[in-house]
Amino acid sequence: MDRKTYTAELAGLRELRTEITAAEKLVAAAQKELDKLTAQRARRVAGLAGYEGAQAPAIAKASGLSLGDVVRIAPLLDPTPAAVRAAKADDRAAAAVPAPAPVAEPVVEPVAAVAPALTRPAAVLEQPTPAAPPVEAPTEAEHQAVVEQPAPAAPAVPAAPVAPVAVGPRELPALPEGPAGARFEAVTTGLVSKRPNFTQQARSTVFLDAATGELAVRDRVVRLDLGTRTPGEILDAVLATAPGTERIYITAGAPWHDGAERYSTLKDAVAAWLNTPSERWTTAVGSGRDKLAGHFVHQRQPVGRYAPAASPDGPVTEIRSMGEWFDPDGADVVTCRQAFTLLWQALRRHWDDAVLMGSPSQTGRDLWSRTIPTTGKWAGGYPVLSEELRGLLHATGGQGRTELILPPRVPEQLPALVEYDRTFAYAKHLWKSPVGVPRRITAAAFAAMTEAEQVKALMSCSHWNVRVTVPAGWNHVGLLPAPVTGDRAWVYPSEPGATFTTWAGGAEVHLALSNHLGPWKVEILGGLLFEDGKPLDEWGKRLKAAWADLTNLSKLHADERQRQAAYLASRAVRSVLLFGLGGFAQRPRLVSGTTPVGEALPAGVEILGQAGDVVTWQRQAGFSRDPYAHPEWAAYVWSGARAALLDMKYRHGKEVIGHAGALHAKPGTVVYFGTDGIALTERQPWPYRGEPGDYLLKGHLTGPVEHPASQEEYLKLRGLGRAELVATEKGTDL
Template identity: 50%
Template sequence: MDNKEYSAGLSELRAVRDELRPLERELAQLQAKVDKLRERRGAKIRQLGTYEKATSDRIATAAGLAVIDIVALVPSLAPQGAPEAPAEVPVTESAVVDQPAAQAPAGPIKETAAVPASEEPPTADRAGALARLRAATAEGAFDLEVLGKPGQAEATPPPTGAETEGAERVLPSIPEGAEGDRWFHAEPGLASKRPNFRQAVRQMAFLDTATGVLVWQGGTVRLDLGQATVSQILTAVYAVPNTASIERIYVTAGDPWHQSSERHDFLKDAVAAWLNAPLPEGWTVESSRGKDRQAGHLVHPRNPVGRWQRGDQHTEIRSVGEWFDSEGADPATVRAAFVELWKALQPHFEDVVLMGSPSQTGRDLWSRTIPTKAGAKWADGFPVMSQEIRGLLHATAGQGRTELITPPRVPERVPGWYEVDRTFAYAKHTWASGVGVPQRITAARFAAMSEKEQSNALFAPSHWQVRVTIPMDWNHVGLLPAPAPGERSWHYPYEGGRTFTTWAGGAEVNLALRNPITPWRIEILDGLLWESGDPLKSWSTKLQKAWRSLRAVAEMHGDEQQKKACALASRAVRSILLYGIGTFAQRPRITTGSLELGVGGEVPELPEGARLTGITDTHVTWERNQGFARDQYAHPEWAAGVWSAARAALLSVSTSSKDPETGKPLKAGALHLPPGSILAFRTDAIYTSAPVDWEYGGEPGDYLLKGRMAWEQTTPRTDEDFYVLQELGRQAYESEGM
């Protein structure tokens, strides 16, 4: 830069200043008005709360707030303190692990910011030895320049002050010294071992609550369900001869739990009201537990689970949406899909039992692949890591990438809309996983490694705390997740020259260093390094064989119903693997429950540690965070590794197709599309304005074109806009083949 450019830059800066100042003044005035209105609203809420018949749900609706916000302003509208005898409170509980939140389709990922008890910032000693890594050759060698050997330049530690509103949260770190060393152990007496029992078989029925058609092993009938309340469903189903053995009712269509949604601000409140409605005489909410049974209801906005009992008879009502989108299939076809699913799994898992959800089924099937042969390396079971390490992974390892890229990063109008989705993607990333207790690789220890040792560590199953600097001339999408401000858990910084601190899996760190455009600067601050093993390989291989066989039948079968049933069953296999991996993450145990209101509408006392989440005319609902359970199948290191590899593959991955000239696998992913063409990511899918010609080989992880509109579109700015274009793109592409 010369003096002339410098002077011109100053003039431009002054112009920006003059344009910004009046806007800042206007913003301050608006903020003052907002604050004043909020004060008026709070005062009015407190005033209304003094009325003896005031209820928090009515005030919440009028104020446009959640019930819990009203209770915070007027504590008298909710109980205070724990019940004296919590064991006698007639509550219903269920664990969220039964229905992972990951099952919600393509919505923003909502992760709690729960962290281990210690969140001490890294000290200068720990951050003093940093290694600069950059890709040197196409074969993958690294040219390592050690920037911070002991006694040399030290890096600035991550911020330690209080976070301001809207600022990015600071992720936890491993404590220094002996305190951190105590994290690195296995939980005593807790390991994943093969079960010595067979799951009980539950008789299933399939019910369309819109038409009343019920299909089960004993036949097909059409029921009069009235308004399809729980009471009407239970009464109608069990009035039919030979249905007493039915223990699980899958709703295939109708979503009866949403029928009163217009009377509630949130879907969960409508679901809770439906689950807690009056029951037929003799029925109660289920309270007993077994090896594969959980008591009480799961209040989920789309796929709830209700559990009831009448004497020794136990019944679940669930949504088939847990397994797949039925796409309008009738109950007979859905039942056929479950039959085909069992038939496809049975040759590979001789003791297969389809449980209530794909996550339960996936974990049970995996547990039956644990080695038992004497002398096998993990015959005594896979050890479960300490609660501190599991908590660290929970706080620092996100799931699928969900991002909508809007103007001005992309044009207001784009030349087309293309959706490509990785088929059965997670199966591609289950060949190697970390096993045993990890080693801690501090910055100093990493700097002391040889170049080969450093490279091996980054390619091994691992999880790293890194400081990232984006190249100044970077003009593509972000590569690594970072803690995001506001309600979103993660975002993907992309601005050239930006520096941030985060945690990322080895797959993503390698991608940042070896991406096909230009290497990013990565500084290792801390890390977890596991021994490489294959605990998921046998399980995943068996599921892939079942998936392939179902897809083959779906493509060739002459009977349309069986063709559809096998297609649905293949998607169920995908769900078993996808949500089975999710169960390894073992999020903190969140239990939900409900209590009846008193005779005069009084709110009852909640269990100790519970918080109020909703009120209906007859019940209150609550939830309670019970932390990490002693779960023998808790392996968040496996889930984190698969998720990291899948996010990296969204950016660049080898396909099953070969380059005819070199014989090497062809590459695909967002970084192989033009800068500025990426419009969105949704877990395993890329949405772009550039035509995509990646060959589809039909193998797990290959990109499949699912939507296409090869004409100008308005760029979506909201999730609602996005889903409209997604549906239109799929319809347009489907019509091309008709």
């Protein structure tokens, strides 16, 4: 080829490039239109599912979809018998993380290895957010997440705000050297999460309004005389009407709060009510070194377990709060019972052997155990980490971020208070989780990695001990948690130059290094690198499908009672996931018990109160040999959720089409973080598609608003903002 031909070919190549670019634009425009029409068709198919006589074959023919596609869009239309459905499992494992570069000779361990900045700082502190296609937004969203119960409260929830840079002296544990450190790269011998080979037995359950005496039992409602509403009188009245009842859910009335004004704390009042003397009933007890009380003392959602006094080893009847599953919000006993029925039906569409247990935590864990794979690497079950490693994760992996940001970082007079809540938030973070025995990464090992290996390690399922420095010129919210003493276990420093040492999940560390406002300085002191796996993915997919079924039903059903019941059932699915995940954290057990006055109390107990001749106490009992203890999963999901409060990507397939989160709001506008939601001083252009993790506008309180001085004041303002938004939307509808 001569020079003339070469030049001519270059010119032709440029023309071809122009034609290809034009064609790509046409294809992109056509694809955008196709996506719009496809989404419109999916919404119409989902809407048709609300008709009781809807048939999947007819809808498939009219829409041009296959029967399988129709069922995927609207699972309520699935004509396949539940017994023959097979859940799809994705057994693909992520690529193994490369080992650290070998070191030929012994090296001196560096104090820390500086992690690489993963993006260049933006030229300005605020970037425009790409707009996503507009989608009609539902009117309901998620409430603020709470700590798993009956486990003790997670350390990340504060009682009151403190100065944001007041990093206290609390020192977090580190990975020890030598033989002791080997226990942090080990599992507990003989303890594996295995798929059960039995089916749970359903319990005979009734629903009682303790305020009116109305009892929903099977398909009828009767009114009972509850006397003074002591546990014994409630048990007598219920079992006389519904013999064989094993579980009583109190939907309204909260009898455990009767006479609460006589006690110094609400917990004392609840303990006294649970232990009210009765000639016919006694506390159901277990076995062990101590005679453990069957009751669980909680301020608002206690559990009482009783057996006949004549036969203490006889059948046990529980008295529980409906609030464990959802806030009844004025629903009558029939609606609550119907919500449980719809919940069971929705779960049975995805688990042939689903059974509703006493609490959402127990139910969630049981359902998860039935998704443990029967083939592949983890067919024999998932090993439980060593007690030392579980203790480290318990001490260093907090739950949700709860923070009230105080002036002068925000105005004394807020122009407005706008609340956004992430819908079914934790469900978005279950697609990947750590599995197997972690590999310890020292500062030297991290420093020896190539930059690509360091980035991969930070993006993998990991937990890092880091020293962090807030960069000069930073004027936004804090990104990483710092440990402090007192009721509030974590704060989020944001003052330029602040330095602190902490532990954080890979998602948060990666965000600190890659956020669009500018990278923070992060020095790696050590860490734990797990294999990327999908132990929660199938469980999450099924729960999300059940939640979507019930959410759609709550909007489309013609009967108002059924709509309300479906909504409450969707909230119960959320509780199953939220508390089921909290159950994996398996914090040290909190054991409660009772001892007659005058007898010696067990060592190390905290006295909860005294009722008559009985003292009720509790104490920490360490970690149990729980085959379903996986704090590494809970810590990883919580870390991802905290990162998403700051920066969440909206995707269409693999394409990022928008962003949301605190870092995409103007500096000085973020007022409050509340586990899965945030409050700001102005509205944001964040799209809402009704998908798990999306930010939904939940409240808007018109200003000027005096800045709340405490969390309690904020919660009052939040309630006013939600009421104002509802009133505004009703006015708009008129």
